[in-house]
Amino acid sequence: MKQTNYDNWNGGIYYYTLTLTINVDVFSQIRTDILQYETTIYEAISQAYMPDESEVITTVKLLPILIPPNENALDVVDGRLDEPAFWKPGYFKLFISHLATFKVTASALKNTLEQYGISGFVAHEDIEPTLEWQKEIESGLFTMDALCAILIRGFNRSKWTDQEVGVALGRNVLILPIIRGLNPYGFIGKYQGFKAQGKNVGQVARGIFELLATNPKTSSTIVTRLSELFLLSNSASEALKRIKSLRLIQSLSKERVEALRSRITENDVLKSTRVLIEFNLLLQLYSIPKLKSTDFEKTVSNQTDDLPF
Template sequence: MLLTPSERATYKTEIAHRLSPLSWSEVDVILDEFGANTQDMWSGDVFSYVVTMIKGLGDLPLRQLAAHLNIETGENSVLDPPVFWIEGQLWVFLSHLSKHKIFASELQAALATYGICSFVAHEDIEPDAEWQEEIEKALRTCDALVALLNEGFNQSTWTDQEVGYALGRGVPVFSVRLDIAPYGLFGKKQAFNGKGKDAASIANELYDAYRKHPKTRDKLADIVVDRFCNSGSFAEAKANSKQVEELEVWKSEYKSRLRDAVNNNGQVKHSWGVPEKIEAVIKKHDPDAVKEDFDDKIPF
């Protein structure tokens, strides 16, 4: 039976979202097996790449690829991003026990300073919203999950299911050891010692892991560049430039975007030493780049 336009749209959107957390090589292996196109060079993100590569895929291979990724059509399968996710940020699900929601909220606020939007069920769901449905939406669309391992975490059916869902999707699953150690299927995953640390320290460690992880570093690199280009103060420009210096990923369009920010964003242009730092970053990643002159570097 032929797919309806709605079913094709659902499959393509869901497939792109399911493959987005994977590495480029993993994506190409899967696309190639199902007869989709692949390319050696791509300047955009994984989502746009997958959408473009499966654009001409026939109904049968599209069905087969969707089945491989456990995607179903129908009302419940249509991607409906939760309203609490912030566009242009990394989306992280914080799995925690309800009695520890205060610390989860503190970590949520600390992560936000790095361009990471995190979901805390007991804070982000509207009172009249279907609680389980919103949690499912968050799990289906998050870029990563963090398990806050307080005493009793392994006895909660909800937290175990949240971790299992994320593991099944193949998104990065990190744990923060607070009272107990990682266990079960995610016992071998990356863990952080959170005992005696405040939310800011843990957030910094998580950010550092996400900027290096092959499944999150591309998106986070875009976020870092966006935040730098939109710096709203001298202090922001300085802080954001440090993150630009630490980029694990370099894309060709970054050179023009960073230089445009230096030339046209006054908070960047007049932040002491920042233009020189950015030019050094460009030179590091693109040794053949011609150095540009920057005028009026003295802040006022």
């Protein structure tokens, strides 16, 4: 387990990535379902490993490993473990593949996606990217949860965007074609696309979120990430955006909502009247008893004199 980020809110929160190494042969057998395995392990660990609010596991990665002769296994793992700093900790990681001519709109899309618990990486298409920029792109491609391809005219003629899509295909992560002047082609033709022509950035962002929340490859991951982000919200405005996003997910299970209710009182930020109104609307959908601000009050015993020191 390795610390991948830190937030100084509420005395400090440490974020960790847990990497589990498995034999290359086993990895090759489960490669097509690797994201589901990672999500299942993540959910199990999230329930079992909660030492306190200051330590949060945000990601579980399964890594195929083949240790070369005379090399230390931990050194090999550490060399492949680092998660890029451009991903926001705890968020769903979406690589946004686009042409440089569309970078302003792509950046606006990235910013709007954050309210849905999605951290976007906006890759720029330079004629000859620097070696450092290529490394950043590679890091994003090999740590992303899904790829969004903004299909405008010329996208299929770019050697960079086609290679980015190729990595997504090779890793078997979900590809979301955003159709804006160019229809899905080749291997990405089988993926459900989102027609963006005539829509604004907000509508496209919501469409991406809804596709991620309903696709079997990504639904469990994004529900888990968004739920945790809601519980760790630093402000009422942040929490409001996240609970409204959670209410959009039709596949949200009653067990998930009950788990949210059992943990929400751990964060006093969430007792805001506006947040409770929105959260109770979610509870109402599942016939779960409403929450009151008094439920956040901690019961403190006054009988402390006789406690062993």
